[in-house]
Amino acid sequence: xxxxxxxxxxxxxxxxxxxxxxxxxxxxxxxxxxxxxxxxxxxxxxxxxxxxxxxxxxxxxxxxxxxxxxxxxxxxxxxxxxxxxxxxxxxxxxxxxxxxxxxxxxxxxxxxxx
Amino acid sequence: xxxxxxxxxxxxxxxxxxxxxxxxxxxxxxxxxxxxxxxxxxxxxxxxxxxxxxxxxxxxxxxxxxxxxxxxxxxxxxxxxxxxxxxxxxxxxxxxxxxxxxxxxxxxxxxxx
Numbered sequence: 001x002x003x004x005x006x007x008x009x010x011x012x013x014x015x016x017x018x019x020x021x022x023x024x025x026x027x028x029x030x031x032x033x034x035x036x037x038x039x040x041x042x043x044x045x046x047x048x049x050x051x052x053x054x055x056x057x058x059x060x061x062x063x064x065x066x067x068x069x070x071x072x073x074x075x076x077x078x079x080x081x082x083x084x085x086x087x088x089x090x091x092x093x094x095x096x097x098x099x100x101x102x103x104x105x106x107x108x109x110x111x112x113x114x
Numbered sequence: 115x116x117x118x119x120x121x122x123x124x125x126x127x128x129x130x131x132x133x134x135x136x137x138x139x140x141x142x143x144x145x146x147x148x149x150x151x152x153x154x155x156x157x158x159x160x161x162x163x164x165x166x167x168x169x170x171x172x173x174x175x176x177x178x179x180x181x182x183x184x185x186x187x188x189x190x191x192x193x194x195x196x197x198x199x200x201x202x203x204x205x206x207x208x209x210x211x212x213x214x215x216x217x218x219x220x221x222x223x224x225x226x227x
Contacts, residue, residue: 004157031213040122042203042217043158050212090157100146100165100207103215105157 003027004106006091012112015081021109023074023091029104031097032074034066035090037108043090049074050097081113122201124222133191133225137204137218142185144206148215149178149189153200161189161202191223199225 004025013019023032031050035043048056049068063085065077074091088110092103127133139147145166150158164171164178164187171178177190187204201222205215 040220042220044217045214048212048214055212056214092157094213096213098212100213102148102160102163103213104160105150107155107157 004091004093004104006089006106006109008109009107010110010112012114013078013081014114015083017081018077018079020078021076021089021091021111023076023106024072025093025104026072027093027095027104028071029093029095030071031094032068033092033094033103034064034074034076035092035105037088037090039087047076048097055097078111081111083113086111086113122220122222124224126224126226127194129194129196129225129227131194133189133194133198133223135189135191135202135221135223137187137189137221139185139187139204139206139218141206141208141216142182144208146207147178147180147187148205148207149176149187150203150205150217151198151200152203152220158203194223194225196225196227199223 007022034046037043045058046060047066052068063080067075088108090108091106094103095101148163149161152158162173162178175192179188201220203220204218
């Protein structure tokens, strides 16, 4: 299984809603990542989990809250988002978070905040 | 209307021709580079990688060239096909903070049949 899966594919939420994005991989990878991608822009790193511990938070607002329940799962909890948070949210995984290696990306969740 | 900053550089090639996509990276300490392909509505897909101790690496129909002197990376696609149409991103890893990638701005490749 060489796939990173993400659910849901699309999400529309109001500014007062609470929702969660989910990501799963079964490749035995020990690092997982959240990226945000705006239209016609490159992915921007938000969070890195290495061995189920948050190792990097790229100054992301607290309305985004990551969670790594186990080595295969990564969640992103969303609360009180703003319309400018509308974007494609990508999850990725890699063999290690401490040494360089290829990151495998999921298909993303297209988020619209109304 | 158009907005500043919403344009991707575009390379338009004829089917069957070779394509060269260029990338300038910023950090001379970067030691690992990846090219990703992103089709509309999909996540980035790994194409090929190269470490800084190499100048060239070849895959199936793709070649990556690394020029550390001028901090330049290129992706060559041989016999470009319509299925190669996508946005291509280079990414660099400085090696200082684990496996963190910084992506370049991207180039849209359009293949004309």
